[in-house]
Amino acid sequence: MVINVKNLVKRYGDLIALDHFNLEVQEGEILGLLGPNGSGKTTAINCILSLLKYDKGTIEIFDQPMSPDAYDIKRDVGIVMQNVAVFEELTVYENIDYFCGLYIADRQTRKKRVAEAIDFVGLNDFIKFFPKKLSGGLLRRLNIACGIAHQPKLIILDEPTVAVDPQSRNNILEGIQKLNRQGATIIYTSHYMEEVEQIASRIAIMDKGKIIAMGTNEELKKKIKSGEHINLELLNPEDLDLEAIKALPHIISAELTDHQLVVKSGRDKNNLIAILDHLKDQNIAIGKIYSEPPTLNDVFLEITGKELRD
C-alpha cells in the first residue's frame, strides 16, 4: 500500500479540521480527493506529508511510518502545492534544477531529469524566463515541474488547476494521466468534480474533515437514489400539470422555470418515456430534450444535503 492513514485527528482550537480521517491509497491508482473548500483536503495532505502536527492517528507511506526526517520516504514523494511555490529570483530552469537538486545530488542525473520535466510540462521555450514573466497557466506548469522533476513514485497534487485557463487545465490533466501511465501513484485533490471524474480511478469525497464516500465514479453514483436529470423545453408550459408529473413512478422532483422543466428521476430505464407519454397526453408541445446522468455533486448533495460548491 502506498498510503495508509488511520483515525487522523487534527484540531485548530475548538475547530476539528480532520475528524478520524482514514485513507488507503493503492499503488498505481489516481485517487481523487474531492470536497468543498474548507473540507480538510489540504490539511489532510499536509498531515500526511508530516508538515503539520496532528493530535491523533497513524500515517504510513510505502508501509513505513511517516515523519519529518523519513528521508527515504520523502525521496519518492513529489508534491505540487495549491499555491505556486517557486523562487521569483530564479529562472524556470534554475527553479526546476534547484528543487530537483534537493532530491538528487548527482549533477548528470539531475540535468537529465530537469530536461525531462521541462519537456513534460512543455516549458522548453521559457527556460530562461523569470516566473513573473510567465502567464498563470505557465506558472502552474512550472509549479508542477518543480514537484515532479525528481520522478517520484507518489505524486500529490493539491488543487493544481486553481485559476488556470481551460486549455492549460486540460494540458495539466493530460499530464497527470501520463505520469500515472508511467508508473506514478497520484493523489489529486480538487473541488472541481469534473476534473476528478475525468482522471481519477477512485474517488474519495470529503466533508467536515472526514471521508463520507469512497469508490469509483460508477460505484459512488450507484450509491445514491437519484438517476438521470431530464431537461425539457416546453412550448406551452401553462397547460402543464406539474403535480401529475411529480406523481409519476420513480420521479424524485420536478421543477418548472419559465419554459424549462427539470425532472430528477430515480434509477429506472423508462423514466424519460413515461414523462414524454404523460406530456403527450396533456397536449404539451416539446422543444428540446436532453438528459444528464447523475454527477458527483448529486452524490455529495444526497449524502450531505448541500451542494458541493456551497
Added chain:
Amino acid sequence: MFLFNYRYRLKCILRDRQLMFWTLLFPILLATLFNLALSNITTAEEFIKVPVAVVENDQLDANPAFTTALEGTDELFAVQYTTRAEAEALLNDNQISGYIVFEPDLNLVVNQSGLNQTIIRGFLDDFLQSSATIVTVITENPTALDNGIVAGVSSRSEYLTEVSASQSNPDPIVNYFYTLIAMTCLYGGFLGLKEVVAIQADLSDVGARINLAPTNKLTVFMSSMLAATTIQLAELLILLAFIIGVLGISFGNQLGYIALTCVIGSLTGVTFGAFIASVIKKGEGFLTGILIASTMTMCFLAGMMYADMKYIVTTKIPILAYLNPANLITDSFYALYYYTSHTQFFTDILLLCGFIIVFSAITYFVLRRQKYASL
C-alpha cells in the same frame, strides 16, 4: 547540498533588486548625503583670521617694534595697512573687525564688541605690557641688555606638556558615518530574514516545498545564512571603500580590527534578521517593517540623527548603550579611531558576539521544530 544551496541562495539574493537597493545602494546614497550635509559643519568650525587694518602715519614709522610684533602674528591676523579714511570706510563696511592707529599712543578703533575685537585687544595689551616692561628694565638697569634679561621679557616658556588622549583629532562628523555603517550591518537583517522566510513552511510556499524534501533543514539553513553573510560582508566592504576612498573619511589605520568589526557587525545584523523572522509569526511585509523600525530606533539611539543622543544614552541610561547593537558597532569604530587602548573595542566586540550567540540560539531552537501547528 551545502554548496549547491549556497550557490543558489547567492543568486537569489543578488537578483533581489529591492533587497540590494536597501542593503547596498541606500547606505551609499546616505553616505553621500551625509558628506554633502556635514561638510559645512567642519567648515564652520575652521578658524578664520581676524581682519584688521593698521593706519600708516609717522607715529607708526617711529614704532618699528610694533610692526615687527605684528608680523609674527600672521596666523592670527589678516593685516592691511591703510590711511585712516580707508580704515574708517572698511570698518563701516564690516570688512575689518577694527583698526589700529598711533595718535601718538596706541589706539584700537572698533564699532562693536566681540571675539575678534577681544583678540585684537589682547594682542595690543600684551604688546604694550611687554614694551613698558622693557623700557622700565633698560631705564633702571642698562646692563640688562647685555645680560639677556630683556630678551627673556618677550619670550614665553611652556611649563605644561600636551599629551593627546586619542590617536586622532576629534572630528564631529565621523560618528555619523560610524552609525551609518552600524545601520548597514543591521540591514544585513533583511538578508537573514529573507533566508528564514525561504525555509519556513509557515512563512512561505517555497519553505513548505523545502521542508518536504529529503534534506536536513539545518544544513540548508546554515548554507543560506552563510550566503547571506557573504553578500552582507561584500556590501559592507564596498560601502567602506566608498566612504574611505571616495568621500575621504578616515577610519584610522587599524585595518585588521576594522575588518573584524565588519565581520562581527555583519553577523549581528544577519542573525538579528533571522531571529526576528523566527520568533514573530507574521507575513514577510510585517517582519520587514519590524526590522526597519527596530534598526532605525537603534541607530537613532546610537546618534545617527542627533549626534548628542549617543552621549545622552551613555550618561543617562548606560545599560541601553550596552544593549544596543548599533551603538556597540558605532562604539567599536569610535574606540579604534580615538582610543590608544583596545579595552573598549574588545568590550564592544564581545558584547556583539553575545548578541550573535543569543540570536542564533533562539533561531536554532525555533527552526529545529520539524512540524508546524498551522500553515
